[in-house]
Amino acid sequence: MTTSYFSDLLVEFLHQQGIDKVAFNPGASFRGVHDSLVHRDNADMAPDIVMACHEEIAVALAHGYHKASGRHMAVFVHANVGLLHASMAIFNAWCDRVPLLVLGGNGPVDAGLRRPWIDWIHTSQNIESVVKDYVKWCDQPIGQRATVESLYRAFKLMNTPMHAPVFVALDFAVQEQPLESGVRLLPATATEGTRLPALGGADLEHLTERLKEAQLPVLVVDFSGRDPETVAPLVALAETLGLAVVDRGNRMNFPNTHPLNVSHTDRALLADADLVIALEVQDLVGAVGSFLSLTDQGLPANGAEIVTIGFNELLTSKWAADYQQFVPVTRAVAADTAETVGRLRALAEDPAGPFAEPAFAERRERRVKTLSAAHTEARTDWARQADEAKGRARIHVSAAVDEIHRALRDEEWVLTNTGSLTIDGWVKKLWPLERPGSYLGLNGGGGLGYGLGASIGAALAHQGDGTLCVDLQADGDFLYTPSALWTLAAYDVPLLVIVMNNRLYLNSTQHAERIAGNRDRDPGRAHIATSFYDQPVDFVALARSYGVHALRRVERIESVAPTVGEAVDHIKEHGKPVLVEILME
Structure with missing residues (x-):
């Protein structure tokens, strides 16, 4: 193909670096790159687009994708507003030491090129200042040659230990310029990370x-x-x-x-x-x-x-x-x-x-x-505790975790997310985490909104290889980014989402109980403004509204394994996502 515009060269750079997917919520500040991604003449080199309904989801997609595969999914964010939306997810990736290539549009820095109103409010001086304290490197280059150099530097630094996200702003006007004579890509190897020696x-x-x-x-x-x-x-x-x-x-x-x-x-x-x-x-x-x-x-x-x-x-x-x-x-x-x-x-x-x-x-x-x-002795005792918990009237997290594994034990599964410290703790005590890459960890930064997007990204990395990707999804985290269900359904991502629904922000409830106890006050009021008891969410109906196949809600421990097994059969037969909701204490 013939590269005509600078944005075409940007797409060629992504292809050169082995990036086969890009995630974004669309925005006008990178419309030049967007056009180059969908241009027919670029079809052989353009990465696949994964559209998200929120920048926080887009970044989480790339986060989970890299953790599952070691490959990069680039992320585009729209001007200052998109970067602000993305900032929490970028912070998660920073704390989780995951390298992400985040490319942000920016309005024309040349004020003479700005359209009235919208280009003014979506143009920022030093736009990278929004995230500069939790990315490894950032830049706001002006001009084609400077932008090419920034991309290579960012990619190299991102891949050099310690790994972390990087951010490069792409000027609105520069993207849309015809490619200048002599502006070209550097060798692909220029982005190889600097290596550290072994202990010696x-x-x-x-x-x-x-x-x-x-x-x-x-x-x-x-x-x-x-x-x-x-x-x-x-x-x-x-x-x-x-x-x-x-x-x-x-x-x-x-x-x-x-x-x-x-x-x-x-x-x-x-x-x-x-x-x-x-x-x-x-x-x-x-x-x-x-x-x-x-x-x-x-x-x-x-x-x-x-x-x-x-x-x-x-x-x-x-x-x-x-x-x-x-x-x-x-x-x-x-x-x-x-x-x-x-x-x-x-x-x-x-x-x-x-x-x-x-x-x-x-x-x-x-x-x-x-x-x-x-x-x-410890593993025997943990198994005993889970068995005893199965006798409770309401489903306890240990019992649910054990029964979920019983339904999945013969599958080649990958745990893409374990939702919360409570769920995660029981997974590590009850599940056999033996295969490298079978457990991807938590969100890094302790911020909610990670689980569903990251799990979709991880499942995209495994799409087509026969691996069963499982998201043990905390309900509170889910409610931060429920529109990730759209991406899940739109791309037929074969992910098993199991909503562990206790109708609580449990950690906040526990803190409320603790402070009430310390002050000799009524801990029975700790659920106020920390729970969903009075206005519960129907996750089954929510999933179905986005086109995701969802099974009946599970409310008894003996139904957990059969329902999860039914969900697995559906994924294996249709190659599409399934949601299971488990109501628990």
């Missing part, structure tokens, strides 16, 4: 020595599983060294059914830990404090050594405190995760290496026996 030198020697000496070394993982290829080597490393593993669970980092995984067990088990290796851990105080008593400085009271490996210090915001409490650790190393795990594994498995001594082997075997027994 004195840092590797120190960690090796400490692992040899430690009586109870603990490996804490959090984000390492964003690269699914790290899971198997990490398991092999833990087995060879007999490491206790605590998985903070922002990704599927380590199989939760593995006997060395002692996450959520009795904290007394690890009270004597003398070495903590934190691999890509975001909240270090929360992680270490889950099993060790800490001083007011965040250090282990028992003097345990902490070594951090990852990229956290390479990305901090001056506005958002998502970097968490400062901990004066023994060693902090910025190193490539996969390469580091591979290097440590090679040392651990070397038959003539530092861990081949009989004394170490004996110590390792004692640890493994103790950890495995605690792991089995």
Whole structure:
């Protein structure tokens, strides 16, 4: 094809970088690019459009798509109004360390080119200031050459650890200009991320020595599983060294059914830990404090050594405190995760290496026996609790989670979203999270409105590969972005949406109960303005109004598995989405 306008070159850039989908709610400020995306002569290179009814949904689509596939879905947002709508979802992606390419239209910076009224209110100086404190890089280039350079720089920085969103504003007038002579794309490889080396030198020697000496070394993982290829080597490393593993669970980092995984067990088990290796851990105080008593400085009271490996210090915001409490650790190393795990594994498995001594082997075997027994005891107890909960009059979250898995256990499923900390906690206790990429984590920023859009994005990434994508969807989060159902239906996305409907903003209700109790007031009024008891939402009717197949509401525990099974059969037969609503306590 012949590139005629600068917006055609922008589409060519997306194609060059392997972007096969773009998401947006349409807006006039990127009408030049929109025309180039739908232009017949660009059909062979233009990414597919995924239309959303809100910018927050569009960004969440790209967020979930990348977490599920490692591929990019670009997002376009309309001028300042679209960027403001998108800002919450961009913040979620920032906290979740997900690289997103967000491209924003902007009215003509040249005031002489503005139409009356609308172009004036939709043009901003320094438009990137809306999100500059929670994107990795942003720019407002003016001119074609400057815009090309900005796109390559943004893409490269986005892909360099630590990963995070980037934003580039595309001037309204520049998009629509004929392509200037000599303006062309750079080589595709120009966007390859800068690489970090593996752990080595004195840092590797120190960690090796400490692992040899430690009586109870603990490996804490959090984000390492964003690269699914790290899971198997990490398991092999833990087995060879007999490491206790605590998985903070922002990704599927380590199989939760593995006997060395002692996450959520009795904290007394690890009270004597003398070495903590934190691999890509975001909240270090929360992680270490889950099993060790800490001083007011965040250090282990028992003097345990902490070594951090990852990229956290390479990305901090001056506005958002998502970097968490400062901990004066023994060693902090910025190193490539996969390469580091591979290097440590090679040392651990070397038959003539530092861990081949009989004394170490004996110590390792004692640890493994103790950890495995605690792991089995904890999982047995969690299963017992879920079974007992099935006898309650109203459906309890643990019982629902267990019965949902019973209906899905023979499928190749991916959990695209688990809705809330309560649901997520029971999933990690009851479901076998064993396959890399089978669990995608929560929203990152703690902001509602993520689940449905991100799950649609993840299901789009798996569309056609036979994977069953499952969204355990909290009702309060759903009500932020219900129009995502339109996108779900319009593109026949094969997603199983299970609405876990307790008719509450549960966390807010719990806080209201706590403050009432602290003040010796009536906790029975905690549901006021935190619940939907008086005006309940019919999610089945809502889904059907958008054209999504929805089954009858489930109100009894014995109906959960059969109804979910029926939904799965429908998805497999028709390749279209299904919604199931479960009314629960």
